[in-house]
Amino acid sequence: MGSNSLHVLKGINFDVKEGELVSIMGSSGSGKSTLLNILGMLDEADSGEYILDNVPIKNLNEKIAAKYRNEFLGFIFQSFNLINYKSALDNVSMPLYYKGIKRKERTEKAMHYLEKVGLAEWSHHLPSELSGGQKQRVAIARALASDPKVLLADEPTGALDTKTSYEVMELIQGINDDGKTILVVTHEDDIAHMTKRIVNLKDGLIIDDSPVQQVRASVHV
Amino acid sequence: MFSRDRWDEILEALNANKFRTLLTAFGVFWGITILVLLLALTNGLKNGVTADFGDFATNSMFMWTQGTSKPYKGLPKGRYFNYKVDDIAALKSEIPNLKYVSPRNQLGGYNGANNVVRGTKTGAFEIYGDYPEYIKQQPMDILQGRFISYSDIEAKRKICVIGTGVVKGLYDKDEDVLGTYIKVNGVNFLVVGTFKMSNSQGDGEQDASTIYMPFSTFGQAFNRGDNVGWMAITAIDGVSITTLKQQVFDLMKSRHKVHPDDDRAIGHFDLSEQFERINGLFSILTLVGYFVGALVLMSGIIGISNIMLIVVKERTKEIGVRRALGASPWSIKSQILQESLILTILSGMLGISFAAFVIWIMNTILDNAGPVENFANPSVSMQVVFTALIILVVSGVLAGLIPANSATKMKPVDALRID
Numbered sequence: 001m002g003s004n005s006l007h008v009l010k011g012i013n014f015d016v017k018e019g020e021l022v023s024i025m026g027s028s029g030s031g032k033s034t035l036l037n038i039l040g041m042l043d044e045a046d047s048g049e050y051i052l053d054n055v056p057i058k059n060l061n062e063k064i065a066a067k068y069r070n071e072f073l074g075f076i077f078q079s080f081n082l083i084n085y086k087s088a089l090d091n092v093s094m095p096l097y098y099k100g101i102k103r104k105e106r107t108e109k110a111m112h113y114l115e116k117v118g119l120a121e122w123s124h125h126l127p128s129e130l131s132g133g134q135k136q137r138v139a140i141a142r143a144l145a146s147d148p149k150v151l152l153a154d155e156p157t158g159a160l161d162t163k164t165s166y167e168v169m170e171l172i173q174g175i176n177d178d179g180k181t182i183l184v185v186t187h188e189d190d191i192a193h194m195t196k197r198i199v200n201l202k203d204g205l206i207i208d209d210s211p212v213q214q215v216r217a218s219v220h221v
Numbered sequence: 222m223f224s225r226d227r228w229d230e231i232l233e234a235l236n237a238n239k240f241r242t243l244l245t246a247f248g249v250f251w252g253i254t255i256l257v258l259l260l261a262l263t264n265g266l267k268n269g270v271t272a273d274f275g276d277f278a279t280n281s282m283f284m285w286t287q288g289t290s291k292p293y294k295g296l297p298k299g300r301y302f303n304y305k306v307d308d309i310a311a312l313k314s315e316i317p318n319l320k321y322v323s324p325r326n327q328l329g330g331y332n333g334a335n336n337v338v339r340g341t342k343t344g345a346f347e348i349y350g351d352y353p354e355y356i357k358q359q360p361m362d363i364l365q366g367r368f369i370s371y372s373d374i375e376a377k378r379k380i381c382v383i384g385t386g387v388v389k390g391l392y393d394k395d396e397d398v399l400g401t402y403i404k405v406n407g408v409n410f411l412v413v414g415t416f417k418m419s420n421s422q423g424d425g426e427q428d429a430s431t432i433y434m435p436f437s438t439f440g441q442a443f444n445r446g447d448n449v450g451w452m453a454i455t456a457i458d459g460v461s462i463t464t465l466k467q468q469v470f471d472l473m474k475s476r477h478k479v480h481p482d483d484d485r486a487i488g489h490f491d492l493s494e495q496f497e498r499i500n501g502l503f504s505i506l507t508l509v510g511y512f513v514g515a516l517v518l519m520s521g522i523i524g525i526s527n528i529m530l531i532v533v534k535e536r537t538k539e540i541g542v543r544r545a546l547g548a549s550p551w552s553i554k555s556q557i558l559q560e561s562l563i564l565t566i567l568s569g570m571l572g573i574s575f576a577a578f579v580i581w582i583m584n585t586i587l588d589n590a591g592p593v594e595n596f597a598n599p600s601v602s603m604q605v606v607f608t609a610l611i612i613l614v615v616s617g618v619l620a621g622l623i624p625a626n627s628a629t630k631m632k633p634v635d636a637l638r639i640d
Contacts (some may be wrong), residue, residue, distance in 0.1 A: 042545060042634040062550045062629070070547020081542045081637070084239045097226060098547040146547070 008034045008194070011202040014152075016183065020175040023184045023192040028202035033154060033203040035201070039183065040073055040152045041065045041177070042078035053149050070098050072144030073094070078155035080135040082127040086137045088114060089123040095146040109176045117171060133164035140171060144180075151182040156192055169194045190215075231560050236531070240421055246568035248521030249616075253572035254579075256514025257601055261580045263510045265599030269502040272597055276418070276465040278321075278455045279496040284469065284489040285451035286477075293480035300485075300607055302477045304449035306436075309352075311476060312454070316468050320457045321358050324449035326350035328406065337391065337432070338404040340616050344390040346383075348432045350439025351448075356565050358455050359418075366399045366414030373435040375463040379442065381405070382414040386429030403432075408442045410434060462493045462506075515612065520615040521563070528622035529561045540628055540637025550629040557628050558621040565617030566610075573609055576601075 008031040016022055016107070025030045034168060038050065041060060050057045052072055074095075075081075082091045093110035101109070101189075114120050117137040143151050149183055153172065157165035169191060171213035176182050176196075184195055192198050193215045200208035235242045244563065292298045304324065312322050328348040333345040344553075356368045368382055381390075381403065388398055402409045410432075417429055440446055454464040454469060473479070479486045516584075531539070539554055571636050583599050 037634045040545070043632070050483070062544075064542060066547050066549040069545060075545045077637070079543075081538065081545075083539055083542065085233055091483065095546045098543075098549075098552065103226060117337070 002173070008204050009038075009047075011200075012048075012204075012206055014199060014206060014209060016181060019179050019180055019196060021182045021184070021194040021195045022197045022199060024199045025188055025189075025192050026185065026186075027135060027185060029203075030201040031204040032187075032201050034110075036183065036185050037153055038150055039070050039150075040075060059189035066098075070095055072145055072149045074146065074148040074151045076136070076139050076143050076151060076153035076156045080132075080159070082135055082138055082142075084127050086213070087124045087126060088119060088130065088141075091127070091138055092142045092145050095142060099146055110141070110145055113144050114138070114142070115218060118143045130163075132160050133167055136164075137170050137171060139159045140168070140175070144175065149181060151180055153182065153184045155185055156186070157186065159187065165191065166217045166220040173214070173217055206221070227556070227559065230556060232559055233558075233565055235358055235564065240566065241528065245524055246564055246571075248524035249518065249568040249613070250521070250572040250575070251612065252514070252521035253569045254576045255517045255550040255575035256511070256612075257512050257573055257605065258579060260507060260512035260605050261576070261583075261599040261601045263503065263506045263603060265583075265596050266506070267499075268598045268600075269594070269596040270499060270503075277492065279356045280320075280458070280460075280462050280493045281358060281452055281453060281455040281474050282466055282475075282489050282491045283453055283481050284466075284487060287486055287488045288485055290485040291480035291483040293483065294478050296478055302479070304452060304473065305442075305478075305590055306447040308450060308473065308476060309452070312472060313471060315472055316465060318457050318460045318465055318481075319454055319469075321354040321453070321454045321455040323352045323358060324436055324451075325355070325453060326436065326441070326443075326445050326450040327449070327581050328443055336406055337387070339391040339401070342391045344387065344430075344525065346387055346390075346430050346432050348439075349437040349531060350443075350445070352432050352436050355433070358453050361418055363408045364415045364417060366412075368416070369412055369433060369435050374437045377437045378435060379408065379410050379438055380413045380627065381410040381432050381434040382416055382430040382434075384411055384431045385415065385417045387432055388415055390430070403567065404577065405432065405434075406443065425639060456493075463491055463497075466491065480632065490580030518612065518616065521568075522620045525561055525564055525617075526620040526623060529557060530619055532560075533557060533624045533628045534627075537631060537636050537639050541631075541633050541639070544633040545637060554625040557625040558618060559619030560613065561624065562617035567615035568608070573606060 012031075012035060024032045024035060029157040034043065038045050041057060048051060052068075055068075055072075057068065064150075082088075083094070084215040085141055086094070089107065089110050092113055096109055109118065111123060114123050117140055119134060119137055119141070122130060122134060127138070132140065136159075140156075151172075155166055157174065160168060165188075172182060172184070173194060182195075184191070186192050194217050195212070196214050198208070199206055199210045286302055286304060288299050289296070289302070290298045306324060309322050309324055312319060326349065328350075335345045336348065337344050337346050351369060352374065353369050353371055363382075364385070366382070369380070372378075373443075374378055383398070383403070387403075391403060392398055392401075398412055398497070400413055401412050403412060404410075416433075454462065456465050466489065470484075470489075471481065473487060474481055475484065540548075543553060546551075580599055581603070587593060587597070588600075
């Protein structure tokens with residue numbers, strides 16, 4: 001909205017293959033969130049190209065962007081961003097609603113994913129009745145619900161204590177084990193080491209991009 | 222567009238802050254209540270005022286003679302003349318658009334000297350000589366017997382039809398009226414029927430103290446010959462008497478040797494014109510009702526618009542999340558639009574119902590307390606209700622338009638960043 005533009009990313013070039021679990025690290029202001037927003041089609045790059053599953057993502061109007069987000073992407077936020085007057089189940093079925101899936105099928109699918117994150121019996125609770133970890137697991141179920149190609153997690157453990165963080169990471173690792181591509185933005189070293197590859201950003205440039213030996217979260221739990 | 226899911230969404234959103242929703246809805250509720258009540262009151266006033274016209278066929282005029290003001294064909298000015306019975310036939314044949322032409326004569330008057338006697342009882346009544354058509358111009362309910370017929374006119378029968386006031390004045394309770402004789406100015410008349418005015422208000426007593434007798438009998442009995450006192454002329458439906466009256470005047474002038482430009486020779490009262498004038502007045506009052514009601518409603522609408530803006534602001538983040546999950550801008554917009562639409566329509570319907578309830582109470586009180594001058598039966602037609610509903614729908618959309626646009630104005634990424 002401001003007229004003064006700020007160049008946050010100054011030339012980023014990297015590929016993520018299907019089934020990868022990548023963490024993007026960097027101090028605040030390094031551009032990791034901007035990168036994630038561009039990948040999430042919430043924001044658009046001034047220049048450059050972004051190809052997702054052989055589909056060039058460009059010249060998006062909001063309508064198409066919404067469709068792509070719904071089909072290709074699942075978001076996990078630091079502050080969960082559940083809708084507070086909807087039950088866990090309704091929250092999870094929301095992307096399916098926007099996909100245009102019928103109520104019955106939607107509820108079934110949403111229930112399936114809630115089971116997957118281990119919250120089946122909490123399906124009718126409001127977010128305010130859930131703990132932080134549970135909320136994040138509902139959010140993960142929601143991100144998975146529309147069966148997206150990529151999960152984008154922005155500081156998924158940023159608002160959680162260590163133990164809960166590891167539980168959430170264990171869940172994320174499990175989902176990755178099933179073959180889902182996941183990008184995690186984090187500034188916590190231990191979380192980053194639970195992924196398979198760390199991309200390090202500084203001042204809008206990639207300063208390091210290397211695979212790591214994955215630490216299973218289950219070891220810590 | 223209105224799927225069950227959408228309903229759930231909207232109801233959830235409205236339920237999320239019940240008290241605020243209620244307060245917001247009250248603005249529109251109140252606006253539409255006032256709109257409907259204003260129109261109902263206008264209507265009540267109109268009903269009351271037009272009731273004074275009675276049921277008399279409104280497309281009518283009355284016409285009488287006055288002295289001529291211009292000399293013509295050797296006749297001096299200041300000459301008096303009378304319409305004659307054969308003028309009626311001439312009018313009917315020359316001007317086919319006239320529905321009824323009733324010549325009338327009158328004897329006595331309201332509050333005049335006693336002119337009717339029956340046995341030991343006397344009374345002062347209005348006595349008219351009339352044609353059978355008159356009952357079609359001035360609807361009356363025949364309570365007993367019949368009204369005047371053409372055979373009465375031809376045979377010059379000495380019969381009469383009397384109003385309820387006459388019955389009350391000349392007869393004992395439960396006394397048989399039909400078949401009795403009353404003496405009018407010394408001439409006996411057989412009573413063949415009684416009547417009351419179909420829908421009279423105000424002048425009821427005068428109307429009921431009236432005696433009708435055949436025009437021809439009247440002329441003979443009271444020495445009027447075939448002179449006509451005045452005429453009550455009604456035009457056919459769809460043709461205004463106001464447009465026909467000049468033809469009538471011209472014909473009368475030529476038949477009675479009156480100068481064609483002598484407008485003072487013929488006096489008339491155009492009921493239709495008066496009625497139109499009053500109708501025009503009430504059209505304006507109705508318009509004022511709509512205008513004032515709409516203005517009050519508008520403040521309610523602005524209230525809804527206002528609260529929807531706040532709702533959008535409050536839910537900026539939620540809207541951001543929804544868009545991240547794949548909600549298209551249109552689906553967000555239509556959600557906000559529908560929320561405001563439903564809030565408007567629901568509160569509006571409640572307002573209409575409440576106004577209907579108030580109108581019902583007013584009518585009940587009016588019914589119990591008896592007629593009030595110039596006010597009767599406040600009510601609104603279904604047409605008004607539908608108009609009000611259309612106003613509501615339009616204003617609901619208008620109320621939601623600005624908030625709906627502002628809901629999608631912010632980029633999702635910015636919306637998500639808000640705490």
